[in-house]
Amino acid sequence: MKIITVTIIVLMTILSAKSQDFYYAVAKEPTPVLNSPDFEAVFGGSDGMTVKTDNSGLIREMEFIALPGTVFELLGEFDHGNYKIFKVECKEYEYGSELFIDSRFVELKKSRPGERFVALPKKEDIYKVLDRAVGNRYCWGGNYNDGIKKLIELYQPKGNITDGVKNEWMLTGCDCSGLMYEATNGFTPRNTSKLVDYGTPVEIEGLSAEEIAAKCKPLDMIVWNGHVIYVYDEKTSIQSSLSKGGVIKLDLVETLSDLMSSRTPVNDYNSSQGSTFVIRRWYNDN
Numbered sequence: 712m713k714i715i716t717v718t719i720i721v722l723m724t725i726l727s728a729k730s731q732d733f734y735y736a737v738a739k740e741p742t743p744v745l746n747s748p749d750f751e752a753v754f755g756g757s758d759g760m761t762v763k764t765d766n767s768g769l770i771r772e773m774e775f776i777a778l779p780g781t782v783f784e785l786l787g788e789f790d791h792g793n794y795k796i797f798k799v800e801c802k803e804y805e806y807g808s809e810l811f812i813d814s815r816f817v818e819l820k821k822s823r824p825g826e827r828f829v830a831l832p833k834k835e836d837i838y839k840v841l842d843r844a845v846g847n848r849y850c851w852g853g854n855y856n857d858g859i860k861k862l863i864e865l866y867q868p869k870g871n872i873t874d875g876v877k878n879e880w881m882l883t884g885c886d887c888s889g890l891m892y893e894a895t896n897g898f899t900p901r902n903t904s905k906l907v908d909y910g911t912p913v914e915i916e917g918l919s920a921e922e923i924a925a926k927c928k929p930l931d932m933i934v935w936n937g938h939v940i941y942v943y944d945e946k947t948s949i950q951s952s953l954s955k956g957g958v959i960k961l962d963l964v965e966t967l968s969d970l971m972s973s974r975t976p977v978n979d980y981n982s983s984q985g986s987t988f989v990i991r992r993w994y995n996d997n
Contacts, residue, residue, distance in 0.1 A: 734785055736797065736817035737824055741855045742777040743862065743882060744804065748789050748796045748811045754862055754880055759869030762879040767953065773852025774808055775889065776859070776882065777801065778897050780827035783812060785819075794865075802826060806902055815865060831898045834994070837930070840894035841941075841949055845960060847884045849953040854889030854901070856958075858882055887939045890951045890958060891932075899993065906934045907980040910993030915976040920967035923976060923990070927963065930994040933970070935980060935987060940966060942990075 745753065753763045753772050765771050777783075783799035795814040803826070804810065844856045858881030868880070878884070885892075888906060891899050900906050913931060915923045924945075931942040940950040948966040951958045970988060977983040 732821055733819035735820040735823050736783045736785060736799070736812070736814075737820060738777045738779050738781040738783070738816060739818050740779055740816060740861070741859055742781065742812055742816040743859060744774045744777050744799075744801070745772045745811050746774050746808045747772040748798065750796060750811075750813055751866065754866035755868065759867075760872060760876075762876060764879065768879075769851035769953070770879070770882075771851065773850075773882065774806075774810060775804055775852055775892075775901050776855045777803070777812070778827065778855075781897075782824050782826050783810075783817065784823070788814075803897065804901055806904065813865065816861070827897070829896065829898050831994075832894070832896055834930070834996070837891075837894045841890070841943070844885060844890060844893075844951070844958045845949070846958060847951075848878060848957045849886060849951050850879075850882055850884035850889070851886050851953075852889070853882050853885040854892040855882065856885050856893060858884070884957060885951050887951050890949075891939070891941060903934055903939050904936050906932055906939050906991065907936055907989060908991075910991040912978050913990040913992050914978050915990055916978045918976060920964050920971055923967050924964045927990065928992060928994075932991045932993065933967070933988060934991060935974065935989070940970075 753770060755761065756763055763770060763772065781801060781803055783801050785797050785799055787798040789796040797812050797814060799810050799812055801810060847856050858878060860881060862881055888901055888903050892901050900909055913926055915926065927942045929942055929944055933940040940948050942963065943949040943960060946963055947960050948963045949960045974986045974988045977987045977989055980987060980989045
């Protein structure tokens, strides 16, 4: 018991230290952000050949991928000699989780830099990203569909790995909210817990799937706390879904009909009871 107590005290001492005179960091490139400081356990494991996943094949330590220019405040560090794992806070991702990044993805700063400039891309540019993502794999915490090759370089497998493991290792693909987060360059919120209140509500309570589809406009969000589906056009939906094999386009009315077999359409998610969903309109052409 005494040995365990000492270990915890030492660990807390390490975490409480700042990185010399540096207090901030800026992402130089797409930067994986985990809720654990043990990157080597996630990318390699005990045998150096394994990506740590749960029974569903998901890396639960993944939170999101910070886009270039994202600002982090340094809270502490784990020193690994030629690199460090920083414990950080990030204004672009405030969801209550502890956050950790690898120092080799960021540039250190002594004073706080300006936050990343975020502007809504043109609609055609959003659609280019959405179209390119179709057929890609589902990746929990992913929002950079091409994947991060640098993870393979920094945490090198100790032998040959399959293409499937390589894609897991590189965080290739995206999750449901990550699909639009990448398409808008981080303009939309990263998690569904905030998307349920994002934009303005579309009144859908008491309507049929056909009636709801008729009210939808391109890029509307069909969302509840846990998943989001996007209206691609007047006849089509698009989503990244683990159960459906990744990023997929489907008929909009069929998508709504299937959803309404288990969830009820409402106008206000947070004031409703039971299994519900809302539609939020955030993109306006005007």
